[in-house]
Amino acid sequence: MKPINSKEEYATYVDQKTPNSPILKNCFNAFWVGGLICALGQIIFEICKTRGIDETTSYTIVSISLIFISAFLTALNIFNKIGKFAGAGSLVPITGFANSIVSPAMEYKSEGYVMGVGAKMFTVAGPVLVYGISTSIIIGILYIIFNTQSITLI
Amino acid sequence: MKKVGNQSYFMSKPINILSTACIVGPKEKDGPLNAYFDQCLEDEFWGENSWEKAESKIIKETVNTAIAKSKIASSSIDFVFAGDLLNQCISSSFGLRESNIPFFGIFGACSTFGEALTLGSMTIDGDFATNVVCAASSHFCSAEKQFRFPLELGNQRAPSSQWTVTGSGAAVLSKDGEGPYVTAITPGKIVDMGIKDANNMGAAMAGAAQDTLLCHFKDTGRNPSYYDAIFTGDLGHVGKDILIDLMETKGYNIKANYNDCGVLIFDKEQQDTHSGGSGCGCSASVFCGYISHMFKEGKYKKVLLMPTGALMNSTTSQQGESIPGIAHAVAIEATCPNL
Amino acid sequence: MDWTMVLKAFILGGIICVIGQILIDKTKLTPARILVAFVTTGAILGGLGWYKHLINWAGCGASVPLTGFGNLLAKGAIEEVKTNGLIGAFTGGTKAAAAGIAAAIFFGYIASLVSKPKIKKQ
Incomplete structure (x- = not known):
């Protein structure tokens, strides 16, 4: 092997030496687990529909149900195993958002219920709320600017 | 002196x-x-x-x-x-x-x-x-x-x-006892190879390990075959391979008697530990358990222990800093030549 | 029950997750960054009015991934703007997503009361 004389050469060499993630296997697992979670959501949705519940409420029921299942599996110390296997398959659906709130809550319990559980709950999910809510506000404002005919300004 | x-x-x-x-x-x-x-x-x-x-x-x-x-x-x-x-x-x-x-x-x-x-x-x-x-x-x-x-x-x-x-x-x-003895030390310098990936500590620390090892050989006039075994702390599988390569470019072949505590402590396939063990406890427990046991049994007479460290925390990695490494070499021998 | 919708949800949900997986493996983004990217993308697509086509086609396949959560936020903001004006931009998004946020907080709190973290065993 050639001598390494710069940080750039070292970085290129390290890239070659470092094993890559098994991306095909990971994508396959992410696909079917993620698909299954969404399909489960759809089944809950269909059940709601047959009971005559309106669409918006049905979607809400689906979210709450999946969040509950995710929190339950996290509390049983099972969700991390699913996550390790499925990667984005369990992270990207709303289950991943729930897990990212539940797992720090459990982890930081040792620092108490206020500054531990209460404060640390959002260490992973906090940014999601910050960016999600901020984006929605900007979108609302843009909507006012570009669709002024259809709405009434205060 | x-x-x-x-x-x-x-x-x-x-x-x-x-x-x-x-x-x-x-x-x-x-x-x-x-x-x-x-x-x-x-x-x-x-x-x-x-x-x-x-x-x-x-x-x-x-x-x-x-x-x-x-x-x-x-x-x-x-x-x-x-x-x-x-x-x-x-x-x-x-x-x-x-x-x-x-x-x-x-x-x-x-x-x-x-x-x-x-x-x-x-x-x-x-x-x-x-x-x-x-x-x-x-x-x-x-x-x-x-x-x-x-x-x-x-x-x-x-x-x-x-x-x-x-x-x-x-x-x-x-001061008193019958060995094994610490006979030589080579405290390491901080070496930054520019690696930023916190998931690749082995690569970040391998440069420091190389630096300390080269200094040790040059300063003491020893070469790799002087030791029965050379151990780094926690370069893991990735870092171990890199160190072997790096030493080869400097004209030292350490393949024969070099190993890494992080590689030894876990079974990569069975235990799903990816690149191997890390942490202060890695070199400490492998030395205090396995290596000192080998001294007791007389299987090792001369060992170079070189725990490696990545001097970073989550703040520095969030701020986009690269990861500086360090390695301290300690030579341990069953007999003490300077007695 | 509409099984074709279930199948479509499976397919679209799976595809969205595969996009996430490629991002994880190729870009070394942390989970928090992946979630942020998805929620923001979903909100933008929702704001442009494109995301609703995915929901119409695959139902929960589009609404359950975090892009759907982003879409919900954007849609909520727009709906409220229509009725309440500027204030709606501030109230609408969070109102629409309230159930998800509240449920996650509440169940998270309960979980921390009843359970302890455990090490990953093989």
Whole structure:
């Protein structure tokens, strides 16, 4: 092997030496687990529909149900195993958002219920709320600017 | 003066390793080095209610075991040099707060055990102490909590990532005894290879390991075959391969007798530890368990132990800094040539 | 029950997750960044009015991934703007997503009361 004389050469060499993630296997697992979670959501949705519940409420029921299942599996110390296997398959659906709130809550319990559980709950999910809510506000404002005919300004 | 070359030192007195002790967690118990540990825990909490308290208890009990095995009264121990990975070295200071021994809390990331042995040997050699204890610990769960993510978060680990060893090792060094001896030390410089990926610590630390190893060979006039075995602390599978390559480019072939504590402590295939073990407890427990056992059995006569550390925390990596590495080399021999 | 919708949800949900997986493996983004990227993308697509086509086609396949959560936020903001004006931009998004946020917080709190983290065993 050639001598390494710069940080750039070292970085290129390290890239070659470092094993890559098994991306095909990971994508396959992410696909079917993620698909299954969404399909489960759809089944809950269909059940709601047959009971005559309106669409918006049905979607809400689906979210709450999946969040509950995710929190339950996290509390049983099972969700991390699913996550390790499925990667984005369990992270990207709303289950991943729930897990990212539940797992720090459990982890930081040792620092108490206020500054531990209460404060640390959002260490992973906090940014999601910050960016999600901020984006929605900007979108609302843009909507006012570009669709002024259809709405009434205060 | 005992200094040779740029940064190496031969001890002028025999620095005995009187006794060693190590306590490790359940995952390490399932690993290949199982037979060499003094005690293996059944669960990571060890009856405590937090990971941090459990880690403190591990280092406390390890130090107590090492002192008990040395048959020296703890009142005759002059100093303890101990460190760990948690902020402000709390595992060591809380674990040893009842020990009643003058305490130096040290931080060298995962190279802490090498740093402790180095400082302990220097203190004895400089006539500041007769007996010192050197200890280091790490805990998988407390390290994950501080450096990465909550345990229950469902994420995947990168193939180059390493598994922090739950465990602690402690060694009692003394002026008197029958060896093995610390005969030479090469404290390492901070070396930054520009690696930013916190999931690839092996690559970040390999440069420091190379630097210290080269200095050690140049300063002491020794070559790799002088030693029965050379151990780095926790370069893991990725870093170990890189170090072999790096040394080859400098004209040293270390393949024959070089290994890494992080590679040895876990079975990569069976235990799914990716690139291997890491943490202060990795080199500490492998040295205090496996390597000192090999000395006792006479299988090793000359060993170079070189714990490696990545000197970073989550703030520096969030700020986009690269990861500086360090490695301290300690030569341990069954006989002491300078007697 | 409409099984074709279930199948479509499976397919679209799976595809969205595969996009996430490629991002994880190729870009080394942390989970928090992946979630942020998805929620923001979903909100933008929702704001442009494109995301509703995915929901019409695959139902929960589009609404359950976090892009759907983003879409919900954007849609909520726009709906409220229509009725309440500027204030709606501030109230609408969070109102629409309230159930998800509240459920995650509440169940998270309960979980922390009853359970402890455990190490990953093989």
